[in-house]
Amino acid sequence: MAKEVVRSITVNQIGYLTNHKKIALFKGRGGTFRVVNDLTKEVVFQGEAATSIKDEASGVNVYSGDFTHIGMPGQYHIEQEGREPSGSFIISDTSYHQLHKGLLKAFYYFRCGVELEESFAGPWKHKACHVSKGKVYAQPNCLLDSSGGWHDAGDYGKYTGPGAKAVADLLLAYELYPDAFSEPVPLPESDRVMPDVLHECRVELEWLFKMQDASTGGAFHKLTTPHFPALDVMPEEDVAELYFSPISSAATGCFAGVMAMAARIYMPFNKGFAESCLQASLTAWKWLEQNPDVIGFKNPSEISTGEYGDEQDLDERYWAAAELFRTTGDESYQRVFITLSQQPFSKTNLGWADMGGYGTIAYFLHGEQQGVESVYNALKGEWLQEADRLVEQCSQDGYSISLRTEDYIWGSNMLVMNNAMLLLIAYHVQKDAKYESCALDHLHYLMGRNVLDISYVTGFGDRSVMNPHHRPSVGDHVILPVPGMVVGGPDRGLHDDYVREHLQGLPAAQCFADHEDSYSTNEVTIYWNSPAVFVVSHFNG
Ligand code: G3I
Ligand code: 9MR
Ligand code: ZN
Numbered sequence: 001m002a003k004e005v006v007r008s009i010t011v012n013q014i015g016y017l018t019n020h021k022k023i024a025l026f027k028g029r030g031g032t033f034r035v036v037n038d039l040t041k042e043v044v045f046q047g048e049a050a051t052s053i054k055d056e057a058s059g060v061n062v063y064s065g066d067f068t069h070i071g072m073p074g075q076y077h078i079e080q081e082g083r084e085p086s087g088s089f090i091i092s093d094t095s096y097h098q099l100h101k102g103l104l105k106a107f108y109y110f111r112c113g114v115e116l117e118e119s120f121a122g123p124w125k126h127k128a129c130h131v132s133k134g135k136v137y138a139q140p141n142c143l144l145d146s147s148g149g150w151h152d153a154g155d156y157g158k159y160t161g162p163g164a165k166a167v168a169d170l171l172l173a174y175e176l177y178p179d180a181f182s183e184p185v186p187l188p189e190s191d192r193v194m195p196d197v198l199h200e201c202r203v204e205l206e207w208l209f210k211m212q213d214a215s216t217g218g219a220f221h222k223l224t225t226p227h228f229p230a231l232d233v234m235p236e237e238d239v240a241e242l243y244f245s246p247i248s249s250a251a252t253g254c255f256a257g258v259m260a261m262a263a264r265i266y267m268p269f270n271k272g273f274a275e276s277c278l279q280a281s282l283t284a285w286k287w288l289e290q291n292p293d294v295i296g297f298k299n300p301s302e303i304s305t306g307e308y309g310d311e312q313d314l315d316e317r318y319w320a321a322a323e324l325f326r327t328t329g330d331e332s333y334q335r336v337f338i339t340l341s342q343q344p345f346s347k348t349n350l351g352w353a354d355m356g357g358y359g360t361i362a363y364f365l366h367g368e369q370q371g372v373e374s375v376y377n378a379l380k381g382e383w384l385q386e387a388d389r390l391v392e393q394c395s396q397d398g399y400s401i402s403l404r405t406e407d408y409i410w411g412s413n414m415l416v417m418n419n420a421m422l423l424l425i426a427y428h429v430q431k432d433a434k435y436e437s438c439a440l441d442h443l444h445y446l447m448g449r450n451v452l453d454i455s456y457v458t459g460f461g462d463r464s465v466m467n468p469h470h471r472p473s474v475g476d477h478v479i480l481p482v483p484g485m486v487v488g489g490p491d492r493g494l495h496d497d498y499v500r501e502h503l504q505g506l507p508a509a510q511c512f513a514d515h516e517d518s519y520s521t522n523e524v525t526i527y528w529n530s531p532a533v534f535v536v537s538h539f540n541g
Helices: 097-109 118-124 160-176 196-210 249-266 271-290 314-328 331-341 356-366 373-395 412-429 433-446 471-475 497-502 526-538
Strands: 015-017 023-027 031-037 043-049 052-055 060-066 074-079 089-092 134-136 139-144 222-224 242-244
Touching (some): 023 031, 160 526, 196 271, 249 314, 249 356, 271 314, 331 373, 356 373, 373 433
Antiparallel strands (some): 023 060, 031 043, 031 074, 074 089
16 A cells, blocks of 8 residues: 555644543544554554544545543554554643643744753754844934844744734743643753743843833834845854834833733742833833824835734733733723723734733733623623634534634644634633633644644654744754744645745645745744643643
């Protein structure tokens, strides 16, 4: 039998949790299947993949085989007559332990301005990069320290909003699931006093401080070279001039939000740092008060790096107000929050542009007692309504995720993980097991239970992404990519030349190419990794 390049029996390539639902998905045909113990070769379970869904997004018929019955930890695979077996997977209470560490360690690899030493970075070591001062756009004589933080993605830009989203996800993961972070990654700073996730976020927060304009309190939108360097340029070789692009109100809003959040979370570990975060948040808030109208962002004509344009700042203001209320207890922030909550923008979105969801989460986590009951209940109703929509969508989807055909956009894997995160927050406010179970299905998709039989996380899974659009991975001459990075995933819009040439006419969920040139499907970003850390934290207790 010819080996299938894309296996048609797909599983989470890492594995399943002992006490959760375990399902394999069979493309094209169902029938009897056997679960075999890798070690003993024993058939431990035989089942029927009988029911199927005709899946529009993937363009295939998908049969579902349930082996939840297996409760014995071990390593298994699935067999069926006339087919390539599934990949091996484990069943254990701690299946996602290494994955969790790997997803968090990716942030270390994204670090900018410091050398990545071999003892922590292994073959992916490199020298310190982007250590020069940056020019403030349109103020040629104003040079400011710009070093530190994380590179945004496969490029070396650093962007305020996306950075704030990434930190927010990680800090929320720690706030809700501290036990998931009990072991060191380890990182150079690991001290078993402050959890590594907080050490890692501090790297970005220290850089974010530098994005605040000292004279006004507003936040510069981004810090990049004028253009993207070539794909094989290592970070330390990228020495073009750095520019602070102009201040935007969206950047300032999420800056205020994430700093208020950090002030609260770092307080038990480092009072001085926490106070600096609060101060930064308050001055950003003052800027927002003094600039009530949107100050949007468009790339200046000389700059062509990522734009992350955002013409709507009410969601960022809403988030900032919620965090400041939660951190300080000052009712005046709650009043602003409530007023903003009546405006027509999404209160559930967790994207880099639409950040309203973070405001709602902050209000939930502050507690029903601390808030205004009617506001709390209205927001809870809205959140659960969206969660129910996602659960319903999953039940109609062949690969059991909540994306509709039109949701396979650039960075669709962020949506996959954001939706799972939304479901886990729903589970937090209303303990209905369907939310948790549906969230876990999204992780199974990310880790290989998808029409392409691919794990979208580098270095994890037996058929994981190998050629991400990630400059260090291209330029370092190491065969394996930097591990632990989530790639963007299928984008039906075919937004780069490589996919336009190779993927015409394919169904949405198949519009993905594991090729380094495909920046619209196979790039990596910090804010695609961060919701994955959140989701895996829930299941890493
Ligand atoms: O929101 C709309 C949706 O309403 C519409 O139906 C759909 C149809 O295509 O498009 C959606 O918008 C997409 C948007 O992402 C959603 O977030 C746009 O088409 C798509 O072009 C846009 O892509 C962004 C991309 O930059 C291009 O601007 C990605 O979100 C964003 O993650 C990506 O970010 C880049 C940075 O610029 C540079 N660094 C790397 C990073 C990742 O590729
Ligand atoms: O490498 C760039 C990637 O980080 C961005 O997300 C992407 C979209 O802005 O652009 C990539 O750069 C490409 C550029 O846009 C067009 N020429 C090829 C570049 C990739 O080498
Ligand atoms: Zn750098």
